[in-house]
Every structure is written in structure tokens, then in C-alpha cells.
Amino acid sequence: MKTLPLLLLIAMSLIAQGAMAQSSRYDLPIKEHLFDNGLRLLVIERPDEDRVVGKIFTDMGALNETPGQLGSAHFLEHLMFKGTPTLGSRNWTVEKGLHEQINAVEDALTEALNRSRNDLRERGVFHDYQHATSSPEIDELRTLIETLNIQVLELNDEGPMKQWYQAYGGTRLTATTEQEYMKFDLDLPADRVELFLRVEADRMQNSVFRNFDAERMILVEQRLGDLNRAETDFREAMNSLVGRVSMVYVPEGYNNDFSQYTREYQRELYETYFVPNNTTLIFIGGVTLEEMVPKVDQYFGAMERKPEPARYQGREPLPSAEKRLMWRSAVLSPRIDIRYQIPGVGHPDRPHFEVLEIALAEHLRNVMQDADIDGSLDINTRVVHTTRFGVPASINFEFILADSDQAAVAEKTLLVEMARLSDENIDATAVAFAQKTLRTKWYRTAADPNSLAFEIGHFEVMDSWKTLQPYLGARDATTVDTIRKLIGRYFIAKNRSVGVVTTAEQQP
Amino acid sequence: MKRITCWLLLVSVGQFVGAQDLTHPTDMGLPESNFVRPDPSDYQTVLENGLTAYVARADQVPLVTLSAFIRVGTVDDDKQGAAESLLESLRHSGPANLSPDEFTATLKAMTADYVVEMHDEWTEISLNVPVEDLHLAMTLFAGVVRTPGISSENISKVALAVVPEANDLQGEDGPALYEGSLTATVDRFRDLIYADHPYGSKPSGDDFDELSVADVTEFHATYFVPGNVVLSIAGDLDIDAMHQEVAKQFGSWSRQDVSKPPTIVPAVGSKTRQHSFPAEKLQSWLVFGHHLPLVPDRDQASLEVMNYILAGGHLWTRMTIETRYKYGYTNDASGFLTQKWFGPGTYDFRSYSRPEVIKPIYKNMLDQIFRIRDEEVSVEELFVAVGALTEGTFQIQYLDGYSAARNFALEYLRYRNHERSASYVDRIRAVTEKDVLAAARKYLRPDEMQIVLVGRPENLLN
Numbered sequence: 001m002k003t004l005p006l007l008l009l010i011a012m013s014l015i016a017q018g019a020m021a022q023s024s025r026y027d028l029p030i031k032e033h034l035f036d037n038g039l040r041l042l043v044i045e046r047p048d049e050d051r052v053v054g055k056i057f058t059d060m061g062a063l064n065e066t067p068g069q070l071g072s073a074h075f076l077e078h079l080m081f082k083g084t085p086t087l088g089s090r091n092w093t094v095e096k097g098l099h100e101q102i103n104a105v106e107d108a109l110t111e112a113l114n115r116s117r118n119d120l121r122e123r124g125v126f127h128d129y130q131h132a133t134s135s136p137e138i139d140e141l142r143t144l145i146e147t148l149n150i151q152v153l154e155l156n157d158e159g160p161m162k163q164w165y166q167a168y169g170g171t172r173l174t175a176t177t178e179q180e181y182m183k184f185d186l187d188l189p190a191d192r193v194e195l196f197l198r199v200e201a202d203r204m205q206n207s208v209f210r211n212f213d214a215e216r217m218i219l220v221e222q223r224l225g226d227l228n229r230a231e232t233d234f235r236e237a238m239n240s241l242v243g244r245v246s247m248v249y250v251p252e253g254y255n256n257d258f259s260q261y262t263r264e265y266q267r268e269l270y271e272t273y274f275v276p277n278n279t280t281l282i283f284i285g286g287v288t289l290e291e292m293v294p295k296v297d298q299y300f301g302a303m304e305r306k307p308e309p310a311r312y313q314g315r316e317p318l319p320s321a322e323k324r325l326m327w328r329s330a331v332l333s334p335r336i337d338i339r340y341q342i343p344g345v346g347h348p349d350r351p352h353f354e355v356l357e358i359a360l361a362e363h364l365r366n367v368m369q370d371a372d373i374d375g376s377l378d379i380n381t382r383v384v385h386t387t388r389f390g391v392p393a394s395i396n397f398e399f400i401l402a403d404s405d406q407a408a409v410a411e412k413t414l415l416v417e418m419a420r421l422s423d424e425n426i427d428a429t430a431v432a433f434a435q436k437t438l439r440t441k442w443y444r445t446a447a448d449p450n451s452l453a454f455e456i457g458h459f460e461v462m463d464s465w466k467t468l469q470p471y472l473g474a475r476d477a478t479t480v481d482t483i484r485k486l487i488g489r490y491f492i493a494k495n496r497s498v499g500v501v502t503t504a505e506q507q508p
Numbered sequence: 509m510k511r512i513t514c515w516l517l518l519v520s521v522g523q524f525v526g527a528q529d530l531t532h533p534t535d536m537g538l539p540e541s542n543f544v545r546p547d548p549s550d551y552q553t554v555l556e557n558g559l560t561a562y563v564a565r566a567d568q569v570p571l572v573t574l575s576a577f578i579r580v581g582t583v584d585d586d587k588q589g590a591a592e593s594l595l596e597s598l599r600h601s602g603p604a605n606l607s608p609d610e611f612t613a614t615l616k617a618m619t620a621d622y623v624v625e626m627h628d629e630w631t632e633i634s635l636n637v638p639v640e641d642l643h644l645a646m647t648l649f650a651g652v653v654r655t656p657g658i659s660s661e662n663i664s665k666v667a668l669a670v671v672p673e674a675n676d677l678q679g680e681d682g683p684a685l686y687e688g689s690l691t692a693t694v695d696r697f698r699d700l701i702y703a704d705h706p707y708g709s710k711p712s713g714d715d716f717d718e719l720s721v722a723d724v725t726e727f728h729a730t731y732f733v734p735g736n737v738v739l740s741i742a743g744d745l746d747i748d749a750m751h752q753e754v755a756k757q758f759g760s761w762s763r764q765d766v767s768k769p770p771t772i773v774p775a776v777g778s779k780t781r782q783h784s785f786p787a788e789k790l791q792s793w794l795v796f797g798h799h800l801p802l803v804p805d806r807d808q809a810s811l812e813v814m815n816y817i818l819a820g821g822h823l824w825t826r827m828t829i830e831t832r833y834k835y836g837y838t839n840d841a842s843g844f845l846t847q848k849w850f851g852p853g854t855y856d857f858r859s860y861s862r863p864e865v866i867k868p869i870y871k872n873m874l875d876q877i878f879r880i881r882d883e884e885v886s887v888e889e890l891f892v893a894v895g896a897l898t899e900g901t902f903q904i905q906y907l908d909g910y911s912a913a914r915n916f917a918l919e920y921l922r923y924r925n926h927e928r929s930a931s932y933v934d935r936i937r938a939v940t941e942k943d944v945l946a947a948a949r950k951y952l953r954p955d956e957m958q959i960v961l962v963g964r965p966e967n968l969l970n
Binding site: 050051086168205211213216217222227303433437440441444447 | 527528536543689789791829834837839861892895896898899
């Protein structure tokens with residue numbers, strides 16, 4: 001096969017793709033039922049399948065945390081694996097009394113810590129001033145909590161939710177908390193779907209926060225894992241450079257936060273957000289909506305609709321000037337990181353940024369190569385772990401340089417080219433290629449019921465599950481004109497945050 | 509007491525909150541499993557030249573996956589470096605009638621997901637593409653399998669990549685980054701376990717000086733033959749048309765088999781010893797374990813159940829309970845049974861955490877190894893493990909056409925029949941508490957642990 005026919009084949013393949021009817025590509029036969037208490041049930045029926053994927057999404061996450069308690073949504077997810085009065089307790093009557101005592105001691109501890117802080121008027125610097133000084137009373141209260149916790153441990157069985165899911169064929173037993181959602185996942189035999197309903201309804205209403213302080217250390221552990229990456233500090237600094245208000249730009253807890261978590265705060269989060277009218281159940285597999293409605297009602301129907309949790313109130317101020325971060329590092333490779341704020345899912349421009357991301361990457365790599373700038377370019381919309389949000393985030397142009405002396409010319413070359421592309425169209429083939437790449441990626445997502453159920457739930461918390469299909473279709477409608485307008489509208493100096501990483505030795 | 513919240517008061521009246529159904533899972537009357545493993549003969553087709561293919565329709569999305577499984581791995585490489593050079597050719601050069609650039613451009617135009625992996629004993633080539641590119645993909649796939657473009661450039665590229673192993677695990681590009689550190693620790697464990705053993709053999713730079721294109725071509729010609737390759741093809745396709753396409757692309761391949769499997773010597777265990785690799789990180793990584801001899805069929809089920817109860821994953825297992833759930837020491841403490849097809853495998857245990865708790869983690873994990881060798885597991889533990897294995901992990905191997913075709917193909921490549929998957933559920937269900945104890949005593953060797961610690965040095969043997 002020679003080069004010319006091959007290229008022709010490629011072009012023909014892209015054209016054929018473009019001509020395909022868009023509606024048929026993204027058909028999602030989702031059936032919906034809204035219960036009186038506000039619980040939403042979404043089902044994709046696949047009658048030939050033996051198993052079913054189940055997910056329960058709650059519309060809350062790190063966005064709902066307050067400073068000083070960062071990571072508490074994620075911590076709540078961990079606590080919600082600790083069981084309930086009917087799952088994991090060998091003597092709930094006795095155990096309940098111990099939890100009451102622990103809560104009372106924690107109250108007293110909080111008061112003692114506050115008194116200590118106010119007495120000492122500690123106002124140190126950085127991370128080390130809060131509650132740093134102990135007292136005999138504080139030590140005694142902490143010891144008492146530990147003692148009571150040991151008594152609780154003697155009365156309970158560890159890991160009861162996973163245990164029974166495993167026993168009855170459940171797999172993919174995971175949970176995730178990100179900025180906008182918390183979800184619990186399971187894949188199990190379809191004729192045992194009631195087990196998921198029984199456990200998740202119990203988890204949603206009756207979670208007992210057992211072994212609170214030990215579980216706190218798991219979050220510390222996960223944070224240490226993040227910090228072991230040389231890039232983490234820099235990325236977090238870039239996030240906070242881009243955003244000024246939104247909790248979307250903060251990580252899942254700093255070391256200071258972990259020690260501040262209290263049962264009281266966790267309980268507040270739990271009771272505020274884990275209500276039926278803030279919850280979506282999703283099933284894909286060998287079940288029908290008709291059979292699921294009475295089953296869901298059996299386990300969730302007794303829950304009362306509660307006051308609607310407040311929507312996230314953070315609003316970024318309009319950007320007013322370019323911001324720069326100079327980062328000197330002995331371990332990071334030199335790089336240029338250019339970020340622009342972009343709108344969240346729900347805004348009509350957002351789907352086109354996904355096309356732009358792919359179309360521009362190849363184009364800019366060629367531009368950098370032509371300018372003899374050695375390095376690797378990645379364009380992404382990642383903030384912390386997530387790439388899509390229902391709130392504004394950023395598109396990031398990360399260019400890792402082989403030679404730090406090329407930082408200035410690399411930045412200038414990227415910016416000059418993007419300025420040019422705000423006036424001139426990018427090659428249409430690049431857009432067609434990006435669209436095909438996104439279609440194929442979607443097919444791979446949709447082929448896996450677990451991934452598909454996640455996308456449906458994620459859109460429900462970001463915007464609405466009903467906008468997922470139009471979102472996918474909008475990407476196919478992106479044109480070179482759309483790309484040019486996006487670049488002209490968003491990639492402007494006052495919406496720009498620039499990070500420059502140089503070696504520690506390089507001084508200005 | 510103001511902090512006693514409503515939920516506590518409500519549940520104090522009994523086990524039921526309002527009308528919420530809180531029946532315990534064991535009392536819910538969940539139905540017995542009615543899962544029936546698909547019949548492999550519904551998927552299998554055999555060409556006259558002996559090539560076997562498993563073809564399945566999976567039409568949820570317009571994609572197709574083409575996979576070839578070949579019974580050849582690095583352990584078959586008498587000419588050191590031939591296997592690695594062939595792997596490089598398969599990955600980056602594609603079929604001989606295309607240049608590497610054309611191959612790359614074709615994959616890109618199809619938005620293909622292309623993966624080639626060579627293990628010790630078998631190799632996989634997989635190509636996932638949109639269905640409208642199926643014809644082109646099939647031609648490309650057959651070309652890669654039958655006539656890969658092997659060149660001196662491939663050999664040179666692999667030779668250049670062979671570098672002396674670094675002992676310094678620090679630095680951004682070193683293997684001790686968070687993502688890679690457990691992997692780096694496992695790699696060091698395997699290097700120790702398979703030192704002076706064929707599974708641990710790696711080519712040196714000098715091997716490539718003697719290696720020619722003819723050597724690599726011969727290596728390919730010996731093993732990439734119809735009797736030694738099994739295909740798995742699944743996706744949005746017409747079964748009959750795909751059978752014809754398989755015959756068209758592979759039917760002219762001359763019939764040939766591989767004469768015999770490799771003979772792999774057993775491994776010799778050694779006394780427990782710690783091996784430390786200092787790294788200035790916020791966490792330390794721990795892998796410890798020993799050789800696993802070839803496990804006879806009669807022991808497979810009880811060994812699998814035993815491992816599941818002891819440490820079988822990020823789940824409800826003894827090791828997780830005694831490290832994470834109770835004490836918050838680590839995010840994970842798991843066991844890995846790695847069985848080889850022809851020689852000794854490994855049985856190892858892995859965890860990681862802040863350095864100050866590595867010692868209690870090791871102690872608690874080791875305690876569980878001794879415990880499961882000392883006393884029978886409980887009825888409840890056995891119930892959970894049997895359910896999880898037969899109705900969870902086994903079922904999802906046949907979840908859809910993609911996974912069924914793939915698992916049947918691999919099973920056939922290894923055993924030339926499907927008896928093991930046919931009897932799997934019955935064999936697991938027949939395991940008793942006594943079988944688990946016997947498996948633990950036979951296959952767990954606490955006196956032969958090779959302990960690898962990456963991170964802050966700590967003497968774990970005290």
C-alpha cells in the first residue's frame with residue numbers, strides 16, 4: 001500500500017463519518033421514573049443480559065465543603081462504608097450508647113479546643129497555629145474517645161457492605177467523590193438487584209461513622225500518594241492561580257484539614273445532601289423500569305422528601321488581567337503551562353472545547369516542531385482529577401520542554417500561533433479527525449455499561465442527564481469557524497494564567 | 509445532648525426505620541444463581557490449516573475488536589533479544605508492506621486502539637476500531653500477525669533501550685514516582701525471585717550485536733503459525749461474513765504447529781530475607797512473597813478460595829481488615845497469585861503507606877499468613893469467597909461477546925479445550941474449610957519470604 005492511496009482512504013473515512021446521521025450515533029434509550037419523594041430512577045433495559053450495573057449518585061461533593069474541612073466529602077464517602085445498625089453491629093443497643101458517648105466527648109473536645117485557642121490567642125503563621133497546644137483536659141478527652149472507639153470495635157464486624165456484595169456476586173464495588181458528586185457502584189446478577197437497593201438505601205439513611213480516626217488516616221495516606229508526585233504542588237498552585245472563588249480549584253484536603261474533621265461536620269453533610277430529592281439511581285442491564293419501580297419503592301419509598309439542598313453558590317469574578325506563576329523546582333522538568341478559564345457543562349460553548357482540544361494539539365505540536373522547540377505538548381481540561389464540570393474550569397496547554405532556555409520562545413510561539421488562529425481557520429481535516437476521535441471514544445465508553453452509567457450520572461449532577469445526548473451531538477456540529485470563534489473569545493490575555501517551571505538554579 | 513441526631517433516636521426503637529426494609533442480606537431470599545456459561549462451540553470456528561477463532565457479536569456500539577493470542581513469550585527466546593525485537597516490530601512497524609509511518613498514520617486515521625503485549629509465555633495483539641474501518645483493520649491485523657515488518661532499525665532501537673538497571677529510585681524520571689513505585693517494587697521482587705531462572709532472563713546490550721533480522725524473522729516464523737495462534741473477534745459484525753473474512757485473511761497461511769512447549773526448570777526457594785531500596789518519598793512500598801510451584805488441577809480451586817479469603821484484592825479480606833479497616837494503616841494490602849503456564853510462578857503480598865506504619869503492616873499481614881495456615885476458615889468466609897468467585901469474577905468473564913470470545917480464546921490457547929471453565933463453578937463450590945487449610949499449608953511459605961522495601965529503610969525482620 002502506497003502513501004497516496006492511504007491518505008485518500010483516510011480522507012474518505014472521515015468524510016463518510018461526517019455524513020452519518022448524528023441522531024443514531026448517540027441514541028440512549030433511557031427510561032425515567034421520578035418518585036414522589038424526588039428520587040430519580042434511570043434505567044437502560046437490556047433484557048438479554050444476566051447482570052446489571054447499578055449506581056447511586058448524590059449531588060454533592062468537594063464544592064460543598066467549607067475551608068478548613070477540605071476533603072470532608074471524600075471522607076464522608078469512606079465513612080459510609082462503615083456500616084449501619086443492621087449491617088456490621090453485633091449488639092446495636094450497646095454500640096449505640098457508645099456512639100452517643102463518643103459524640104458527647106467530641107463536643108466537649110471541640111469546646112476545649114476552642115477555649116484553648118481563645119485563651120492562648122494563638123495566631124501563628126502558615127499551617128501550625130490551629131489547636132497546636134494541648135492541655136491535660138484535651139489529652140484526656142482524646143484518650144477517652146480512643147477508649148470508647150476500642151469498645152465499639154469489639155462490637156462490630158468490619159466491611160459489612162463489601163462483604164455481602166461480594167458474597168452474592170457483586171463486582172466493581174467502588175465509590176468516588178469528586179467536586180460535584182459522590183457515587184457508589186456495583187455490578188451484580190440482575191436477579192439480585194434488590195441487594196443493591198437494600199444496602200444503598202440503608203447506607204443513605206443509617207450510616208454509622210465507625211472507627212472515625214483510623215479512617216481519617218486513609219485520607220492522609222491518599223493525600224501522601226498525591227504529594228509523592230513531583231507535579232502535584234505545581235498543579236495545585238496553577239489551579240489556585242486560575243480560580244479565585246470556586247472550590248473546584250482546591251485539592252482534596254491539605255494536611256491541616258485532616259485533623260480538623262469532626263463527626264458533627266460529617267453528620268451535617270450527610271443529613272443535608274443524602275436525601276431522596278438529591279439522589280439518582282441508574283441501572284443498565286437485565287432489568288426493566290416496570291419491575292424496578294416497585295422494588296425501588298420498597299427500599300427508598302419510606303424516605304421523606306427533605307428541603308432542597310442549596311445549589312453551589314460560587315461564582316468566579318470576570319477575569320481582568322493575565323496572571324503569572326514562576327515555579328523553581330529541582331525535580332520538575334522545565335515547562336510552560338498556559339490556562340484559560342472555560343465554561344462548564346450546560347454552556348453551549350463547552351462541547352466544542354473537546355473538539356478544539358484534539359484538533360489544536362496536533363496543530364500546535366507541528367508549529368512547535370517547525371520552530372525547533374523540543375518538548376511534548378498536552379492539552380487537557382483536567383482540574384485535580386476531573387476533566388468536566390458543571391461549573392467553570394480551565395483548558396490547559398502544558399508544554400514540557402527539553403531545554404529550559406527555550407521557555408520564553410516556546411511561550412511566545414504558542415501565543416503567537418493562537419493569536420493567528422483567532423483570525424484564520426484551522427485545517428478542516430484536523431476538526432474532522434478530532435470529531436472521529438471523540439465519536440470512537442464515546443463508543444468505547446458506551447460499550448461498557450459501567451462507564452455509560454457513570455456518564456449519565458455525571459451529566460445529571462453537572463447539568464441534566466437529558467443534555468448528554470445533545471452534548472455529544474454538538475461536538476459533531478463543531479466547525480472550523482466555531483474553533484476560530486472560541487479561540488478569539490476565550491484565549492485572550494486577561495483570561496490567561498501562565499505557569500513557568502524552571503530549574504532551581506535558574507535565577508532571574 | 510444536642511448532638512444526638514435524629515437518626516440515632518430513630519434507630520434506637522429497633523432495626524427498622526419507618527417502613528424501610530432492612531432485612532439482612534442473608535435473609536432476603538435472594539435467588540440461587542441461574543447463570544450458565546456460554547457454550548464455546550457457539551463461538552468457535554477452525555480453519556483447515558488449524559487456526560482457531562472465536563467470533564462473537566456485540567452490537568451495542570459500532571466497534572470491533574480483533575485479537576490474536578500466540579503461545580510464545582520471552583521464555584521461548586533462545587536468541588536473547590529476538591523476542592524484544594519482534595515486540596518492537598509488532599508495536600511500531602506494522603505489516604511488512606507498510607512503512608512504520610504509514611502504519612502509524614493508518615492507525616491514527618482509524619482512531620484505533622492498538623495494543624501488543626508479550627508476557628513470559630504468551631503474546632497478545634489487539635486492535636479496536638470503529639466498524640466502518642473493519643475491512644482496512646482486518647487487512648492490517650492479518651498483515652501484522654502474518655508478516656510483520658522486521659528491520660534492523662527495530663533491533664537497534666531495542667538495543668539502545670537496554671540500559672544498566674538504576675539503583676537510585678529517586679527523581680522525577682525514576683521509577684519511584686507514586687504511580688510507578690509499587691510497580692517498581694514488584695519489578696525488584698520479581699528480579700530477585702527469578703534471578704538465575706529463565707523467567708528472569710533479560711537480554712544485555714551485547715546480545716544485540718549478534719542478533720540479525722534473519723534471527724528475529726526465524727523467531728516469528730517458528731511461533732506465529734496457525735496451530736499456535738488463536739483469534740478472538742467481537743463487535744458489531746455479521747458472524748457469517750466474519751467467518752469468511754477470517755478464512756480470506758488467514759486461510760492461505762500454511763498449516764504448521766509448534767512441536768512442544770518449553771521445558772522450564774523449577775525454582776529453588778531461599779530463606780526469608782529483606783532487600784531494601786532507599787528512596788526519599790513520603791510513603792514506602794512493601795512487596796513480599798515467594799515462588800509458587802506449578803499447581804496441579806486438583807489444588808487450583810482450594811488455592812484460589814484460600815487466596816480470596818486471605819488477601820484477594822481491595823475487598824473484604826483478612827489482610828484488608830487487619831491493616832486498613834481496623835487500624836487505618838494503608839489504603840491497600842492485597843495478595844497476588846501469579847501462576848505460569850509451564851514453570852514456577854509467584855505468590856506475593858503488597859502494600860504501601862507512610863513509613864512509620866510499614867512495620868505493623870508487615871506484621872499484621874504476616875500474622876494472617878500464619879493464621880490461615882493454623883486454623884480452618886469460618887463458614888461465613890467460605891460462603892463469601894465461593895459466592896464472589898463463582899457468581900462475581902467468573903460471570904463477568906462472559907459478560908458480553910468481547911469478554912467471552914477473549915476468555916475462550918485464551919483458555920483454548922493454553923489447554924486446547926474448555927474443560928476448566930466448564931467445571932469451574934462446581935470445583936469452587938466443592939471446596940471445604942479443610943481444603944482451604946490444606947492449600948494454605950501447602951502453598952504459603954512464610955520461611956521463604958523475599959521482602960522488598962522501597963522507601964525509608966526499616967528492618968522488618970526484628
